[in-house]
Amino acid sequence: MWEQLGKFILKNRFVLLVVMIVVTALFAVWGSKVEQGYEYTKAIPIDHPVNIALQEFKKKYGEDGNVIVLGVQTDAFFSEKFFNQYVALHDDLRKITGVIDIIGIPGAVNIIKDATSSQLQAKRIFPSLPLSQQQIDNSAAIFQNLPFYKGLIYNPETQAYLMGLNMDPTVINSKKRDDVVAAITHRIQQFEQNTGVEVKLSGLPYIRTVLAARIANEMRYFLIASLVLSAVILILFFRSVSAMLLSLGVVIIGVVFSVGTMHLLGYKITLLTALIPPLIVVIGIPNCIYFLNKYHTSWQKQAELGNDIPVQQKKKNAIVDMVSRMGIVTLFCNVAAAIGFAVFALTKSAILKEFGIVAGLNITLLFFISLILIPIVLYFLPPPKNRHVRYLDNPCLNRWLDRLERWSLSHRKLIYTLTAVLAIIAVAGTFRLQSNAYMVDDVPKTDRIYTDLKFFEKNFKGVMPLEILIDTKKKYGVTRNFSNLTKIDSFAQYLAARPEMARPLSLVEGLKFARQAFYEGDSNNYAMPSELDLPGLSQYVNMRNNSAEISSEGENTFGKLINRFMDSARQEARLSVNMADIGTNKLPELLTDIQKRADELFPADQYNVSLTGSSIAFLEGGRFIINGLKESIFWAFLLIALCMLYLFKSLRILLCSLIPNVIPLIITAGIMGWAGVPLKPSTVLIFSVALGIAIDITIRFLVNYKQELTYHHHDVKSTVIQTIHSTGISIIYTSMVLIAGFVIFCFSGFGGTKALGWLTSLTLVTATITNLILLPALLISLSGRKKQ
Template identity: 55%
Template sequence: MWYRLGKFIIKNRLVLLIILILSTAFMAYKAMDIKMSYDFSKAVPPSNQKYKDYQAFLKKFGQDGNTVVVGFSTKQIANKEIFNKVATLQKSIRKARGVIGVLSMPTAINLLKNDSAQKFSAVNVFHPPYQDQAALDSDMAVFNSLLFYKDLLYNQRTDAYVMAVQLDTKLINSKARTEIIDGILRPITQFEEDTHISTHVSGLPYIRTRVSDKIAHELNWFLAGSFLLSAITLLLFFRSISAMLTSLAVVAMGVIWSMGTMVLLGYKITLLTALIPPLIVVIGIPNCIYFLNKYHSVYKVAENKNQAIVDMIGRMGIVTLFCNIAAAIGFAVFAFTSSDLLKEFGVVSGINIMLLFFISLIFIPAVLSYLGPPKPKHVRYLESKSLTNVLIKIERWTFLHTKYVYGVTLVLVVFSIMGILRMRSDAHVVDDLPQSDKIYTDLKWFESNFNGVMPLEVIIDTKKKDGLFRNLRTIEKIDRFSNYLDSQPAMAKPLSFVEALKFARQAFYNGDSSYYGVLTQFELPFMANYIKSANNQSQDSSAVKSSFGSMMHSFIDSSKQIARISVNMKDIGSAKLPSLLNRYQKKADQIFDTAHYKVTFTGSTVTFLEGSNYIIHGLQESIFWAFILIALAMLYLFQSFRILFCSLIPNIIPLLVTAGVMGWVGITIKPSTVLVFSVALGIAIDITIRFLINFKQELPKENNDVNNTLKQTINTTGISIIYTSLVLVAGFVIFCFSEFAGTRSLGWLTSLTLAVATFTNLVLLPVLIKTFSRKK
């Protein structure tokens, strides 16, 4: 069948090329509409309880995690020149695109009591620009007496100050997010130049935007770098510009088709799908090497170009097909998880790995038929003395040193298992960044001065309409739990409507800071009208929008049944967060009677780290199912349990070695590192299939003599396997130059896995076949 297919391709080469080029042009046109996605909650399946809790929170209170924080340290904040510069900075940031509000010292609000009208009037604490130092000193004294702002806008112990910049949710989650962040950074840069005060910027929108931009920038370079390294390696091997360009054209079409597929399926570029184009390059190159190597080896003997092309398809079509099927299975299993992020990655990668097969099957033979026959220099690599010596040594190890091969393998397995026992799983929002990166150092500055910027939401449901204000016990409980959170080393100052009530109580007593506390039952009748008036003013007074009325509306639902406590926290990682939340939940259950209250912890930080955990577990589960499906495909292909056993062992050991090395060197399991196993499994199994199919094809020619067939297979397939491995390693080595630790790990760990897989398939696999053939 494959030989007939080869003749059909040569006969209809022009029509097939036109169809392929036109369809690729169409996919390129569609790929121009590709968009980025910044919604990490897609990593969590809709059935997950944390996902449901977060969606319920969004529906009730709107988006969280849409605040960028700007901080700086100075002892001169009370200097009128410096304060005026801070006020100018606040105004400039407020004018930036996408900014809907800025909470800072210059915009701080105070409440003044009007006894005749029984209401509060909201007034600005500060009135910049200041010409008189005494006026600023007077306003600063008022501000320092307002305990509501302590540890929220300033840290008195470290002379640190912060601005909270609230962003438009729709814009910050669109492609305009980079422009918005840049618009905020421009006045900050000017402020630094004018005052020589170092500023720090953080917050989830800022971190996500900057990290996404870095990833997109790096992936573009890595895509170009993988093309360049593959081109150089192919040129060094084949000594043919036409062979190099043909191979690059195949993977280039594969990249275009992958991008077009995302658009046609309605997908966007995510954390995982962004890896598909570079992976298509390194996965597509082996197809080209297998075809070209067989074409050159057959032509060298037959010296007939068309016959060599037909034989190339006849001999390598089935090999390449099953290699791509195995690789596609390794990725497509993600489509069966309940996570949309993994589904999209699995669907797009699985489809396009199979499309790579059809692209290479049509394009390479058609192009070769138009080109001239290979010149002697193009096939000289088949007689490489250095590779021949390597293959001779492999042959000797197979037949003369079987015990040593098993011994070395056993040592590797024991070493790996010991390392695996040391592995741990942990993911942070910024753990892939180097500790010298400004994103990382700025985050740590906020953690040192304000205990972090990662949003956490605590939802208190009283289970009754107006349950928050039926009596003061609920308010007291919320305050008690807020104080507990405030005492925790990983938590910043919590915010809730109770803090607004405490602010109002201080105002009721004419700003006396000793009265900043929870209302008593005695005070409630006297303060009721004041609180009600301030709450109503928030609808029409811009001055109040950042203070009392805004908090009452933002932190209580319309039925006055549910309240929220918003608190920022440190980036403690996915390993510590569950135990931390469990401890907080136990404390909440002690304070809030579970029969009358329901307390839920949610927020974008919880969802983000839950997504990381889910990706890790999904990848681990997918690797297991990939092994099962690949094993079934191998069993169907070779119809032998002995061959199945022999084929799986050389592919399990490289994964064990990689996992062991991760344990020994302290690389944690996270989405970027777990992906190594799926990538490596899908590629390494190609080597096994290549070897075993050639063994199967050569066995009848050698009168079913296993030893002679093994020798022949090692010498005929060894060269292409080594070449393929070197090209793949070169393609992944480019990732080692990333500034992201996870991407670097993906590069060198995958290269390590492929190097070990080459060894096990060329040395251990023949030994296993020889051993089990004797037993039959």
């Protein structure tokens, strides 16, 4: 079959070449339309309870993670020069498209009681520019007398000040956000130049925008780097520019197909899908090496037949032999690699599903690209010269292959003992593995994204939003039952006392603010009102429907900040709190403690208390991805095993094939445990990927072994020796390409991509060793005298 396919490809070379060019052009057009992903990718499915709760919350109260925060730290904040610059920054940022409003000191309001009507009114504290030093001092004294803002937008102990930019979701989740963030950072840079004070930037919209831009840049960098590295390795191996260009042509077409596929499927470039183009290069080059290696081997045999056969016919025979011998091998190798990626499509996580579908589909397409393009181009190229095939007799590699032969034949007990010892140590390390992830743990700790986030955690307890909803199960249950308000205040105090959480915002904080105003602005009266105080503060409670009584300026700053902390029926109260990025390991314990305290204050038979927000979604998303990846490893292992069983039709060979690939995965997991590398989405991903790629080496070795077995009269030892020498060089070369290709990812600015690089490279190094030493030993030991 494969021999006939080789002849068919050469016979119809012009038609196939034209079809390949036309299809590649179409995919190039589609690929040029692929877009960067701007929406926050959901790790959990749409129908997941956590996601449903979050979406319902957003419909009722708006976005919980759409604030960009700016922070400064200076003891000269209320000086005339600095404060006027700060107010100008506040006013300029407010004019930027996409900024809905700003919470900050320049726009802060005070609630005062009208002397004649005794009505509460909200008025801006700081007047418009320019402000004299006396105006600033007078306004600052009023501001600092308002406990409401303490810990919310300023920290008097550390002299840190915060400004929060509430962003328009329709802008921040579109490609316009790059321009918006660029405009914000440009204005901030001007402020820094004018004042000499550094501005800290954080918040989910800002972090996502910066990371998305880095993803796009890294994709281009890694793609170019992988192509250049592959070109260098190919030149060193084959000493042939044509072979190098042919191989690069194959993988470049594969990259075009992969990007075009993203557009056709309606996917966008994300942190994971951005890895696919360089992965296509890394996985595609070994295809080319194996095809070219077999072509050169076949050409040498054809060249030894003498001059009776025309050179073109010899070349044709070599190409057909290449296809007939390597077609089935390469097909199953690509299928195995594709399975390692495609199993991610079985998970319910959107980000993993997209990655699995695009990667699995295009690795399979890569086989057909190689199968069609390589034979046709080789047919048009001149036959190989002596320097092109000299690598087949590399003395250094042959000496190493001789050593491998001796180890497999004479030191099998030592091989098994060392393997068992390493496996035991590795298994012990796996028990030390822990699952933990942070919101920004993919960036270095010296990165500004990380250091700025820590600034806000140190001075304002963090920026990760947590939302708590308390349903009283009764209409007007929040405002007409004083005990409910006292319970909410008690719960808020419990949250504020926790070191990893800021002071929560809720209805009761507004009541405290209003009570202070009601008692002539005395800060000592910033406290939970008594039941007797409530009639006088009822105006505040009704402020949602009575905003005409306060200035529009005050409504924008105070009303929007406070009055969204209960629903329209006043049945449900909301507590909004920012917290530190404590990691997925500690977050469940924290949430359990919060829920326990909530259940004590709000019995389940009378109230419904639910925790939601981006922090919960982040935690559940990390768990969901890790569990999905664990399942994908099982399915990858099972599907690859079935492919191997179908290919070799021997349980004995199936066992021999799986052991050398399981051992590297165990060793990698053990090293992660002993080195303290946590299990998180980026590191669990490695195992399925490495298994799919490493099995490639096993398939090539065993297929060659099966093909040679009949020629050696089923003499297993002779066949193993021949297989080591006939496939060893190409296995070592392709392993070097794969390892070097994944090492490129070690230069990533993202911790997850970096881990993918060095851990996958480690697994592939171990897999190469086990497949060239342990696999031959197993074949000899398990064969006995039985025929394979």
